[in-house]
Amino acid sequence: xxxxxxxxxxxxxxxxxxxxxxxxxxxxxxxxxxxxxxxxxxxxxxxxxxxxxxxxxxxxxxxxxxxxxxxxxxxxxxxxxxxxxxxxxxxxxxxxxxxxxxxxxxxxxxxxxxxxxxxxxxxxxxxxxxxxxxxxxxxxxxxxxxxxxxxxxxxxxxxxxxxxxxxxxxxxxxxxxxxxxxxxxxxxxxxxxxxxxxxxxxxxxxxxxxxxxxxxxxxxxxxxxxxxxxxxxxxxxxxxxxxxxxxxxxxxxxxxxxxxxxxxxxxxxxxxxxxxxxxxxxxxxxxxxxxxxxxxxxxxxxxxxxxxxxxxxxxxxxxxxxxxxxxxxxxxxxxxxxxxxxxxxxxxxxxxxxxxxxxxxxxxxxxxxxxxxxxxxxxxxxxxxxxxxxxxxxxxxxxxxxxxxxxxxxxxxxxxxxxxxxxxxxxxxxxxxxxxxxxxxxxxxxxxxxxxxxxxxxxxxxxxxxxxx
DNA sequence: CTATGGCACGGATT
DNA sequence: AATCCGTGCCATAG
Numbered sequence: 001x002x003x004x005x006x007x008x009x010x011x012x013x014x015x016x017x018x019x020x021x022x023x024x025x026x027x028x029x030x031x032x033x034x035x036x037x038x039x040x041x042x043x044x045x046x047x048x049x050x051x052x053x054x055x056x057x058x059x060x061x062x063x064x065x066x067x068x069x070x071x072x073x074x075x076x077x078x079x080x081x082x083x084x085x086x087x088x089x090x091x092x093x094x095x096x097x098x099x100x101x102x103x104x105x106x107x108x109x110x111x112x113x114x115x116x117x118x119x120x121x122x123x124x125x126x127x128x129x130x131x132x133x134x135x136x137x138x139x140x141x142x143x144x145x146x147x148x149x150x151x152x153x154x155x156x157x158x159x160x161x162x163x164x165x166x167x168x169x170x171x172x173x174x175x176x177x178x179x180x181x182x183x184x185x186x187x188x189x190x191x192x193x194x195x196x197x198x199x200x201x202x203x204x205x206x207x208x209x210x211x212x213x214x215x216x217x218x219x220x221x222x223x224x225x226x227x228x229x230x231x232x233x234x235x236x237x238x239x240x241x242x243x244x245x246x247x248x249x250x251x252x253x254x255x256x257x258x259x260x261x262x263x264x265x266x267x268x269x270x271x272x273x274x275x276x277x278x279x280x281x282x283x284x285x286x287x288x289x290x291x292x293x294x295x296x297x298x299x300x301x302x303x304x305x306x307x308x309x310x311x312x313x314x315x316x317x318x319x320x321x322x323x324x325x326x327x328x329x330x331x332x333x334x335x336x337x338x339x340x341x342x343x344x345x346x347x348x349x350x351x352x353x354x355x356x357x358x359x360x361x362x363x364x365x366x367x368x369x370x371x372x373x374x375x376x377x378x379x380x381x382x383x384x385x386x387x388x389x390x391x392x393x394x395x396x397x398x399x400x401x402x403x404x405x406x407x408x409x410x411x412x413x414x415x416x417x418x419x420x421x422x423x424x425x426x427x428x429x430x431x432x433x434x435x436x437x438x439x440x441x442x443x444x445x446x447x448x449x450x451x452x453x454x455x456x457x458x459x460x461x462x463x464x465x466x467x468x469x
Numbered sequence: 470c471t472a473t474g475g476c477a478c479g480g481a482t483t
Numbered sequence: 484a485a486t487c488c489g490t491g492c493c494a495t496a497g
Contacts, residue, residue, distance in 0.1 A: 367481080368482070369481085369482080379482085379483080380483075382483095383482085384483095387483085405482090407488080407489090408488080408489090427471085427472060427473090428472070428473075442489080442490090443489070444473095444490095445473090445491070445492095446488090446489055448472090448473060448474070449474095449488090449490090452474085458472070458473060458474085459472075459473090460473090460497075
């Protein structure tokens with residue numbers, strides 16, 4: 001029943017293949033950029049802003065939802081519903097204004113970042129300070145960091161360095177809190193300062209941000225714990241706190257690309273490429289899988305452009321034909337991308353349903369190779385389709401799609417649960433034996449590794465100090 | 470002597 | 484071809 005649609009479809013210049021592969025590996029955000037640039041350079045391509053019901057494909061009025069599909073009662077099937085969901089609220093094309101700021105991805109009100117920040121502070125700044133602030137803001141890099149040193153700016157503007165830093169401090173407290181910092185650490189520290197005014201912050205948080213960020217991102221909780229003489233679980237909690245409340249890349253608050261590392265439960269990921277949830281938020285209902293297609297309306301070859309091809313002088317016609325060719329290629333490839341993702345997700349969601357519904361420990365071990373065989377596509381196709389994409393689970397967590405192929409996640413959480421419930425510090429080999437009873441065979445050494453990945457101290461340092469629930 | 474962490478090897482994955 | 488992951492072996496700490 002599940003077949004690759006394009007094995008028999010015989011369009012096959014190498015360009016097709018190459019482009020399909022490229023598009024497949026793009027995340028929604030990246031795809032949006034690609035489409036945008038294509039739209040602005042290729043006159044043959046157009047976007048018609050019509051809305052179709054994501055589920056039944058019927059044409060919809062400009063606002064409102066599909067009259068037929070908005071009644072969730074009509075779904076009896078237990079099969080997950082997988083569909084492609086074009087949505088424009090996902091991505092607002094940023095105006096590529098000056099070359100000062102190359103395509104800043106931050107766009108809360110579709111203003112560029114410097115303007116956005118400046119308006120927040122303009123009120124209580126002297127005119128010359130405002131200019132200075134504007135200058136600084138325009139020199140931020142794409143992550144919202146200030147890479148020029150205050151000294152340099154001071155010299156350039158003939159101002160005292162202290163004045164510069166004072167303004168930078170002001171900037172840092174503006175909305176994407178931490179903008180204008182020199183680096184992620186500084187940004188996070190600023191966020192801590194601001195947070196501190198309204199809530200309690202776990203002890204040691206500041207020290208960890210200050211000195212142990214790199215270890216934290218590598219999950220070396222135990223090491224950090226040792227240095228701060230506290231427990232690894234505590235460190236891990238602080239890690240959770242940090243990833244929930246602090247954003248190392250303030251300017252990526254809403255967008256950001258997927259290259260940033262993710263921490264334990266930490267979601268440093270931003271816009272998901274795929275959404276999974278229960279229909280109507282009701283766990284009884286089947287799962288709905290939305291694959292985000294970051295466009296509003298439909299992308300197609302402009303029929304007018306095509307029609308007027310005949311009326312153009314011969315030499316231009318070639319060029320035009322090429323544009324049309326490229327446009328239709330892009331459209332086809334995007335369809336293929338969507339289709340491939342859809343097929344992939346249909347399998348994936350069924351296979352990992354327990355995980356999606358039940359949480360980490362239900363994760364099934366799965367390799368790309370197996371899935372590739374089932375879908376009858378090449379492994380690398382799966383790889384591309386999975387890489388760089390994120391998925392939002394019903395519990396609102398956004399995780400990388402590649403988590404579905406994490407062989408050890410279930411084991412790791414199992415181990416953590418065992419230790420959480422222990423009444424006597426379990427040694428690694430004891431854990432290994434217990435797992436064996438449950439039918440899981442892994443080496444003692446591996447248990448140790450998982451344990452440290454989970455940020456759990458070795459048995460002899462653990463004792464029974466554990467304020468868990 | 471036992472429990473762990475480090476290093477490194479080989480097979481799987483990308 | 485490069486990288487990641489599970490594992491075995493060995494040194495070290497307790």
